[in-house]
Amino acid sequence: xxxxxxxxxxxxARLLRSLRLPLNDPFALFGxxxxxxxxxxxxxxxxxxxxxxxxxxxxxxxxxxxxxxPGQEGxxxxxxxxxxxxxxxxxYGTRSALLIGITAAFMVAxxxxxxxxxxxxxxxxVDALLMRLADIAFGIPFxxxxxxxxxxxxxxxxxxxxxxxxxxxxxxxxxxRSQVLTLRTxxxxxxxxxxxxxxxxxxxxxxxxxxxxxxxxxxxxxIGWAILTEASISFLGFGxxxxxxxxxxxxxxxxxxxxxxxxxxWFVPPGICIILVxxxxxxxxxxxxNILFPKLGR
Amino acid sequence: xxxxxxxVRDLKVNYRVGGGGIDAVDGATFDVxxxxxxxxxxxxxxxxxxxxxxxxxxxxxxxxxxxxxMLLEGTDIAAIPERQMNALRWRDIAFIPQSAMNSLDPVxxxxxQLSEVLxxxxxxxxxxxxxxxxxLFDMVGIEKSRLRDYPHQFSGGMRQRVAIALxxxxxxxxxxxxxxxxxxxxxxxxxxxDQLRELQTMLGISVILVTHDISVVAYICDMTVxxxxxxxxxxxxxxxxxxxxxxxxxxxxxxxxPDLAGAASGTLTPIEGAPPNLLEPPPGCRFAxxxxxxxxxxxxxxxxxxELEPGHRVACHRADEAAVLRELAAKTETWLAHA
Amino acid sequence: MPxxxxxxxxxxxxxxxxxxxxxxxxxxxxxxxxxxxxxxIDPTFTVEQQQALMAQFGLDKPxxxxxxxxxxxxxxxxxxxxxxxxxxxxxxxxxxxxNTLILTFSSLIIAYAFGILAGAYLAWRRxxxxxxxxxxxxxxxxxxxxxxxxxxxxxxxSFWLGWFPAGGxxxxxxxxxxxxxxxTSGEFLRYLTLPALTLAIYSQGLPLLLMRSNMxxxxxxxxVTMARIKGLSPWTVVVRHAxxxxxxxxxxxxxxxxGYQLQGNVVVESVFSWPGLGRELVNAVSASDxxxxxxxxxxxAMVVILMNLVADLLYGFLDPRVSHA
Numbered sequence: 001x002x003x004x005x006x007x008x009x010x011x012x013a014r015l016l017r018s019l020r021l022p023l024n025d026p027f028a029l030f031g032x033x034x035x036x037x038x039x040x041x042x043x044x045x046x047x048x049x050x051x052x053x054x055x056x057x058x059x060x061x062x063x064x065x066x067x068x069x070p071g072q073e074g075x076x077x078x079x080x081x082x083x084x085x086x087x088x089x090x091x092y093g094t095r096s097a098l099l100i101g102i103t104a105a106f107m108v109a110x111x112x113x114x115x116x117x118x119x120x121x122x123x124x125x126v127d128a129l130l131m132r133l134a135d136i137a138f139g140i141p142f143x144x145x146x147x148x149x150x151x152x153x154x155x156x157x158x159x160x161x162x163x164x165x166x167x168x169x170x171x172x173x174x175x176x177r178s179q180v181l182t183l184r185t186x187x188x189x190x191x192x193x194x195x196x197x198x199x200x201x202x203x204x205x206x207x208x209x210x211x212x213x214x215x216x217x218x219x220x221x222x223i224g225w226a227i228l229t230e231a232s233i234s235f236l237g238f239g240x241x242x243x244x245x246x247x248x249x250x251x252x253x254x255x256x257x258x259x260x261x262x263x264x265x266w267f268v269p270p271g272i273c274i275i276l277v278x279x280x281x282x283x284x285x286x287x288x289x290n291i292l293f294p295k296l297g298r
Numbered sequence: 299x300x301x302x303x304x305x306v307r308d309l310k311v312n313y314r315v316g317g318g319g320i321d322a323v324d325g326a327t328f329d330v331x332x333x334x335x336x337x338x339x340x341x342x343x344x345x346x347x348x349x350x351x352x353x354x355x356x357x358x359x360x361x362x363x364x365x366x367x368m369l370l371e372g373t374d375i376a377a378i379p380e381r382q383m384n385a386l387r388w389r390d391i392a393f394i395p396q397s398a399m400n401s402l403d404p405v406x407x408x409x410x411q412l413s414e415v416l417x418x419x420x421x422x423x424x425x426x427x428x429x430x431x432x433x434l435f436d437m438v439g440i441e442k443s444r445l446r447d448y449p450h451q452f453s454g455g456m457r458q459r460v461a462i463a464l465x466x467x468x469x470x471x472x473x474x475x476x477x478x479x480x481x482x483x484x485x486x487x488x489x490x491x492d493q494l495r496e497l498q499t500m501l502g503i504s505v506i507l508v509t510h511d512i513s514v515v516a517y518i519c520d521m522t523v524x525x526x527x528x529x530x531x532x533x534x535x536x537x538x539x540x541x542x543x544x545x546x547x548x549x550x551x552x553x554x555x556p557d558l559a560g561a562a563s564g565t566l567t568p569i570e571g572a573p574p575n576l577l578e579p580p581p582g583c584r585f586a587x588x589x590x591x592x593x594x595x596x597x598x599x600x601x602x603x604x605e606l607e608p609g610h611r612v613a614c615h616r617a618d619e620a621a622v623l624r625e626l627a628a629k630t631e632t633w634l635a636h637a
Numbered sequence: 638m639p640x641x642x643x644x645x646x647x648x649x650x651x652x653x654x655x656x657x658x659x660x661x662x663x664x665x666x667x668x669x670x671x672x673x674x675x676x677x678i679d680p681t682f683t684v685e686q687q688q689a690l691m692a693q694f695g696l697d698k699p700x701x702x703x704x705x706x707x708x709x710x711x712x713x714x715x716x717x718x719x720x721x722x723x724x725x726x727x728x729x730x731x732x733x734x735x736n737t738l739i740l741t742f743s744s745l746i747i748a749y750a751f752g753i754l755a756g757a758y759l760a761w762r763r764x765x766x767x768x769x770x771x772x773x774x775x776x777x778x779x780x781x782x783x784x785x786x787x788x789x790x791x792x793x794x795s796f797w798l799g800w801f802p803a804g805g806x807x808x809x810x811x812x813x814x815x816x817x818x819x820x821t822s823g824e825f826l827r828y829l830t831l832p833a834l835t836l837a838i839y840s841q842g843l844p845l846l847l848m849r850s851n852m853x854x855x856x857x858x859x860x861v862t863m864a865r866i867k868g869l870s871p872w873t874v875v876v877r878h879a880x881x882x883x884x885x886x887x888x889x890x891x892x893x894x895x896g897y898q899l900q901g902n903v904v905v906e907s908v909f910s911w912p913g914l915g916r917e918l919v920n921a922v923s924a925s926d927x928x929x930x931x932x933x934x935x936x937x938a939m940v941v942i943l944m945n946l947v948a949d950l951l952y953g954f955l956d957p958r959v960s961h962a
Contacts, residue, residue, distance in 0.1 A: 027773065132653065139654040139942040140661070143900035144918055144934050148665070151922040151930055224780060231782045232904050236919050250785060254908070259792040259803075267792075271785035278780035283773075356865045387868030400859035403878050405885075405957055415867055448957045464867075 031283030034276050042094040049088035050076075053244040056083045070265045078265045080249075081256035089244050090269055096245040097227050097277060100157055104226035107165040109219035112172025113211060119173065120180025121203060130173070137170040143232060150238035157240050160230045168225065172218040179211050224278035231274055246270035303371060303504045304330035304353075304472060310365035311348050313358070320576045322348045324528040325366070327603055330472065330521075335498055335505040337519035337536065339512055339551075343573055345528040346508045350474045352376075353506070354393055355383050370472070388419050392465035394475040398457035402449035408460055409445035412467060420468045434463040438493060455486035459493065466497065473498075474506045479514065491518050512551055516540055524548050527573050527584040530603060534610030544612040544620035546589045549627035567630045583615070590636035591616055591623055643953065651946045658938050663707050666931060667700065677928055679720040690718065716935070717928035721921070726932035730914060734936065735816055736806065737913035740906070741898045743829060744836035749891055752841040756848025756887075757880055763853065772846070779842040783901045787835040787908040794831060801831050804910035832909040836901055840894060844887050851883035858882070885955055892948035896941035 041048060051057060057065040059073050068079040077086035119130040146163040153159050183189065183206070192202050227246075233239050234247030235254070253259075253267040311323040323345040330336045338346045351357045353368060355375065368376045370390065375383060395401040403411060409431055416427040432442045438459040449457060458478060465473050475494070479487040495518045498505055507519060515522055515536060522539040524532040524547065532545040543549045550569040571588040574580050580587060586596040595615055603613040606620065616623060626632045677694050678687050691697055694717065695706040710716070716726035759768050795803045806828050807819065819825055855861060856879050864874040903915030910916070914933050921929035953959045 135650060135654050136657040136661075138945060139658050139938060141896065141900055141934075141937050141941045143903050144915075144937050147903065147918055147922055148930055148934050151925065151927070152665070228780075228782055232784060235782070235784050235904060236907060237923065247782075250782070250788065254788060259788060260796050262792060262797060264792065267785070267788055271781060271789070274782055274785070275777060275780045279773075279777050282776045282780065354866045356862060384868050387866060389868070393863070393866045395859060395863060397859065401863040403860045403864075403882070405881055414869070414873075418870075418873065419868055448961050450958050451961060 027283040031280035034280035035284070038094050038098060038273075038277055041091055042098050045091050045095055049085075049091040051085040051088045053084060053089040053092045055085075057085060058083065067261065067263065077269055078263070080252060080266060081258075082252075086249070086266055086269065089249050090246070090273060092244050093246040093249065093270065093273065096157055096230070096243050097273070100160055100230045100245075101223040101227045101277070104161045104164040104229075105219045105222035107161060108168045108222040108226075109172060109215045111165060112169035112218065113176050113215040115169060115173040116176025116178075117180055117203060117207065117211065120177035121184060121199070121207065127177075131177070134170045134173050137167050140167050142167055143229065146229060146233055147236065147238065150233065155238055155240050157230070157243060157245075159238075160226060160233060164222070164226055164229070168222065172215065172222075175218070176211050176214060179214055180207060183207050183210055220281045220284055224281040227274060227277055246274055300371075301331050302329050303332045304506075305369040306330075306349070306366070307369065308366040309349065309352065309368060309376070310363070311345070311352050311357070312362055312364045314360040314362075315577070318577065321364075321579070322361075322528055322576065323352065324579070326525070326528070326530050327366075328523045328530055328533045330504050330506060332504055333498075333502045334520040335495070335507055335518055336521040336523060337515035338506055338508045338523045338525060339510065339515050340525035341510055341573065343576075344525045346510075346525050347476055349525070350393075350476050350506065350508045353472075353474055354387065354391060355380075356387075388415060388470065389468045390471050392468070392470040392473045394458075394461050394465045394473060394478045396477040397481050398461040399449065399454070401461065402457065404449055407446050407448055408452075412445070412464060415464060415467050430467070434467060437466065437497060438463045454482050455490060458482065458486075458490050462490075462494065462497070466501070466503075469501070470503060472504050472506070474508070476508045477510070478507070480509070480511070487514075488517075494518065512540075512554070524551070527579065528576060529584060530611075530613065531585065532610075532612050532614075533603075534607075538607070538610045542610075542620070543624065543627075544606055544610070544617055545585075545614050546591050546623065546627065547585050549624060550633065553627070553630075553633070567633045569633065570636065583613075588636075590632050591626070644950075647946060647949050651942060654942050654945075655939065658942065659708070659711060659935070660704075662931060662935060662938075663704060666927060667703065677717045681720075682718070686718070693717075711935075716932040719921075719929040719932075720926040721924050721929065722926075726928045729929065730917070730932045730936050733912060733914050733917050733933075735820075736911065737899070737902055737906070737915060739820065740829070740832055740836065740911060740913060741895060741902055744833040745840060745891065745894055745898055747833065747837040748840035749844045749887070749894075751837070752844030753848045753884070753887060755841070756845040756850075757852050757875075757883070759845070760849045760852030760856065760883075761875070772849075775842045775845055778838055781839065782904075783835060783839045784904040784908045786838060787832065787905050790831050790835055791908065802828055804828075804908075806912060832905050832911055835905050835908075836898065839901060840898060843890065843894060847890060848883060848887050851886060852879060855879045855883045885952075888955060889948045889952045892944045892951055895944045899937055899940060 057079065059065050064083045065073060065075070065079050066081050066083045068075050070076060070078045072078065075085055075087065077090065079085055080089075115130050115134070119127045142163070145167060146160060149159055149163055153162075189202060189206055192206060197205070230239065230245060231247030231250065234245050235251045237251060239245060239248055239251075241248070247270075249270045250267055253263065253270075258266045306326055306328050309323055309326040310321060313320045313322050326345070326349055328336075328338075338349065340346050348357075348361070351361075352363055353375070355363075363376050366376060367374045370386070375386065375391075402408070406414075409428075412431045412434065413422075413424070413427040416422045416430055417424070420427075420430075422430065431445055435442055435445060440456060440459055440463070444452070444456075449460070452460060461478075465475075478494070479490050482490065491514065494505065494507075497503075507514070509515060519536045522532075522534065522536045523530060524539065524545065526547050532539055532543065532548045539548060540552065543552055547569070550567075553567040569588055574584055574587065580597070582595075582597045582599055583589070583592070583601050586592040589596065593615065599615070601613045601615045601617075603611050604617065605611050606617055612620070614620075677690050677696060682690070693706075693715070694710065695703050698706070714727050716730075718724065719726050719729055722729060755771075759771055762768055791803060795801050807824065861874060861879050864878050869878075899915070902913060903918060905911070906913045906916035907919055914937055918930065918933040918937070920926075921933060
């Protein structure tokens with residue numbers, strides 16, 4: 001693996017290059033395409049969705065537009081038992097999914113990377129302390145933890161983000177730490193020290209660019225975990241009832257006996273959307289193998 | 299029973315690479331007499347390991363034997379069906395790998411791995427296998443109690459002895475040793491080689507010793523086969539080849555080992571340049587680009603392997619002038635002038 | 638002796654993590670907004686009950702004293718009274734534990750059995766079309782919400798085809814003498830099938846990809862080539878040597894997977910109305926039954942932490958390079 005020592009110009013270009021996006025892999029492109037589609041949908045939701053997702057709708061004959069099949073009365077994906085347009089809900093659902101996904105993933109990657117960086121670089125008691133914290137984090141069952149938090153906090157989309165920031169940095173931290181340990185023994189780090197560079201400089205200039213691909217990797221996967229977690233929380237009834245997320249749709253469907261009614265058009269599309277976004281994260285990074293079972297000490 | 303155990307004739311092995319292929323072995327011909335140690339020597343990439351693996355017919359996925367014969371007591375093992383070949387494996391032809399650490403399964407004891415071969419390939423019962431295992435350990439000089447240890451519990455040299463014991467398990471006729479001592483330090487090297495020599499004499503097996511180190515060849519081999527860029531350039535009795543090298547490459551090799559008889563210069567003289575790229579091998583003699591004695595014909599026509607004196611074959615157009623060339627080769631200037 | 642030292646280290650780590658999680662739980666409940674006593678006392682309890690609980694948990698004492706009492710109570714298995722059920726929390730969660738464990742282990746065993754075989758097969762069929770389709774497919778299973786998968790399976794196999802019941806562990810009105818009688822009844826399997834299948838489909842991705850990845854690495858190792866040169870049969874080479882080595886990390890991942898599976902349990906139990914710890918936790922939170930929330934979470938966390946320890950120990954035990962250093 002070629003190390004990237006940073007040079008002066010263009011921070012952005014440097015960062016992008018060090019991410020090493022695998023753009024020639026068909027799956028990576030597919031994943032990227034999915035992200036683009038969903039991001040655009042989220043941004044243009046107002047234009048794409050024919051109705052407000054929470055609006056209760058009526059047919060021209062003043063009946064409640066409830067449980068309509070796809071195509072009936074012009075509803076692309078049909079309606080819920082309460083008379084809401086499913087398609088609009090799907091479209092607006094991209095917003096909370098991406099919002100939570102990206103925020104949570106960013107927090108996880110950031111915290112995990114910083115912890116891993118400090119732990120790996122400084123070693124000693126700092127390392128021991130931080131790794132003990134990671135052990136504790138590993139001992140906390142994540143989803144139950146989020147649920148318990150829901151007992152205290154007001155239902156909000158940010159509960160998931162907070163919980164993830166508190167607990168899920170653990171995987172990233174361990175792997176980044178291991179990577180930093182390897183990097184620290186490289187010749188140019190010692191050379192930089194001898195030349196008098198401060199620790200901060202060494203970390204920023206030499207080490208950070210080389211762990212960024214890994215951080216990005218874990219971040220991309222974390223987007224998926226965040227969306228799945230939020231969906232689970234909403235499904236269990238602890239989500240924010242104000243915002244229509246895909247998880248909320250599934251809870252709504254389940255509670256409204258959609259299964260018995262065989263209303264596949266209601267609960268299948270949200271699931272498909274979740275699958276697409278989460279698997280896109282896996283495909284983009286292409287390093288799913290590294291994620292699922294890191295070979296520590298490479 | 300003939301004198302010759304194995305007769306390799308014009309062997310060709312091709313590796314599929316990218317769009318095309320590399321003939322890693324391009325017409326190798328040599329004999330292995332019964333009960334002798336044959337040293338197959340050459341630098342990295344010359345094809346000697348490929349020859350060794352071809353003899354077992356367990357090669358890389360992209361490798362194929364594309365021509366020639368390998369006659370083991372008259373049977374062409376290059377051509378026989380896989381089933382028949384498998385019957386021969388380990389029973390007639392055994393293999394000692396370069397690094398025993400990686401070639402022993404880390405999760406089984408050494409005894410298990412020995413008895414696995416003895417029972418599955420040798421048809422022995424449990425007790426018989428146990429007795430034989432102890433016998434084998436005795437032969438290679440390891441105490442029996444160590445049979446129940448795992449590979450990682452042995453030192454490098456001991457592991458190599460285990461590998462030898464494994465190879466001899468079924469009393470093979472031919473043992474191929476692929477750089478068996480390269481990974482060991484010098485003192486242990488000598489011990490292992492001595493052991494190998496002793497066993498070979500005791501059991502009367504034939505050994506092909508693949509190595510890049512000509513001093514190893516000088517130490518225990520009866521015959522020497524020199525390989526360069528996929529071809530055999532010189533072959534014959536060890537003494538003859540090393541004291542009267544008749545191919546410029548062998549002459550150059552010898553200069554790298556001043557403790558061998560005959561090298562007069564006293565300083566180490568490397569052969570400048572590198573082996574040819576086998577994707578596009580040069581026409582004619584493959585050594586010509588680096589040879590201080592190359593003539594025009596050398597770059598056009600491939601020299602055939604011909605017998606210079608009984609048992610001593612050379613592939614060089616100027617083989618008849620060998621004595622003169624040897625004098626010149628002994629001088630450092632010859633090589634430096636050509637560089 | 639190095640083994641004892643390492644084992645002692647791990648036991649210490651286990652105790653440390655357990656203690657930390659217990660403490661975090663304590664702090665969360667005590668420091669939550671509102672009346673700190675609300676963690677244990679529900680206004681609808683009788684006065685005697687309230688007083689008994691106050692004494693038991695020292696709810697009128699300073700925080701650090703409460704903490705000591707709390708730890709002491711924990712060690713005795715005293716977790717307070719459930720608001721909803723009016724019975725000791727400890728009893729309730731212990732009765733629910735087997736249901737959850739049955740679901741977790743049965744689904745994991747299916748997932749691992751399938752995953753290991755399929756992973757080994759895919760490694761053998763490297764580069765083929767099967768592999769090119771299978772791997773993305775497996776990734777997709779890992780990307781789906783388990784509860785959604787459960788919903789789809791329910792809708793198809795229960796509501797539409799009617800092959801399996803829609804939830805619970807037994808049909809209404811039936812009763813069994815004991816848990817054992819329930820589990821060994823044939824009917825139970827019908828109830829177990831869909832939830833276990835849901836969890837299994839989601840979980841098989843990890844052992845499959847892990848096994849495949851390990852096999853691909855191990856097949857390149859020298860000792861596998863040597864096994865072929867020895868003339869051993871393909872079965873011996875692939876199974877006895879390659880798979881045996883590749884299996885090592887997969888087995889240790891099983892222990893960790895139990896911990897992760899328990900989380901999946903939470904949602905799947907809810908979809909299938911499976912009376913386990915997960916569903917209980919969810920219901921307890923909805924009903925603000927704080928003692929039960931604490932108890933259920935604690936028990937789940939303990940299993941997870943225990944499994945992490947088991948995973949560590951397992952590795953040392955299974956790998957001769959570690960056990961016979």
